[in-house]
Amino acid sequence: MKINPSFDGFIGNAHPVSVLRRATSPGSKTLRAAYLLHGTAGTGKKTLAAVTAAALVCQGQERPCGECPSCKKAFGGFGHPDILRFKTPEGKTQFPVELIREIKRQAYIQPNESDKKVILIENAEMMNAASANALLKVLEEPPHYLVFILTCDNLSALPETIPSRCVCLELHEVSPRRAEQWLLRQYPEENPQLLENALLCGGGNLGKCVHYLEDEETRTLFESAMRLCRALVDGREFDLLSVLSGLEGNREKFAAFLSMADRLVCETAKAGFTAASREAVSLAARLSPGRAARVHLLNDEMRRGLKANVSLSLLLAVYSSGLKTIMET
Ligand SMILES: [Zn+2]
Secondary structure, eight states: OOOOOSSTTSOSOHHHHHHHHHHHSTTOSOOOSEEEEEOSTTSSHHHHHHHHHHHHHOOSSSSSOSOSHHHHHHHSTTOOTTEEEEOOOTTOSSOOHHHHHHHHHHHTSOOSSSSOEEEEESOGGGOOHHHHHHHHHHHHSOOTTEEEEEEESOGGGSOTTTGGGSEEEEOOOOOHHHHHHHHHHHOTTSOHHHHHHHHHHHTTOHHHHHHHHHOHHHHHHHHHHHHHHHHHHHTOHHHHHHHHHTTTTOHHHHHHHHHHHHHHHHHHHHHTTSOOOHHHHHHHTTSOHHHHHHHHHHHHHHHHHHHTTOOHHHHHHHHHHHHHHHHHO
């Protein structure tokens, strides 16, 4: 999928979009030195950051125009020389201080082609106190040409000193109805059943819907969550165990599975009252709201166990016996 290089193409989130559009329009008096976009993963923070960065280097009137040489570079494969992206390197669990040093070095080098230079920092919550401290001074008093755009999934995980120096804008999920319209527009050729499942998987979280459509592993994992729900309502213990055995040895996979299974169970519980997908309606006919609530509580318990570092094999054993008890009652 191609990202739509404009503020108009960004659906929902009217407040952050209007703040950023105004700040980046020609002759703007509202542009600030640092913005922090925060909200659940999948709500479009990186997309909005990319649109804003392009608007800051754009030479057109309606920024980003998508047509000028700067926009073409910003949205093209090689990027724009005045838009720099930084994120935690693969395999690292924290944003390295050396990378902050590199950011500071780059900050004081004048822009190449544009009047502005943009530094994007993804998942800023990966910074520890030392990295955050190292960034503070330049964040507070950057050179006049520099704009920082930070994104973060979890604001409470970020050292407080960072948000207090930024304009903080929160992004939210959109309504499932708007998500559906957006998916139909973005994927006009896609199989309707697949789109329905994408919506069941992601709801108003467009990032999750897109993940379902474009990432094979996500699709497979969601299919397992559906198999688990079907096994539960049909009382098929063997199916239940076979789904759970596929989750052994991978905590992240189990965590992702739990959030999918939980969404599916919650959607199923709602399906009796709202227009939902056929799959949710067919499951809802057989999974009582009481059982759905018990699965939800069990999922919560598993998530807490994962956070508290309980061993995965123990958690899976407890999960499987908990599900069996729910299945039999
Ligand atoms: Zn442009």
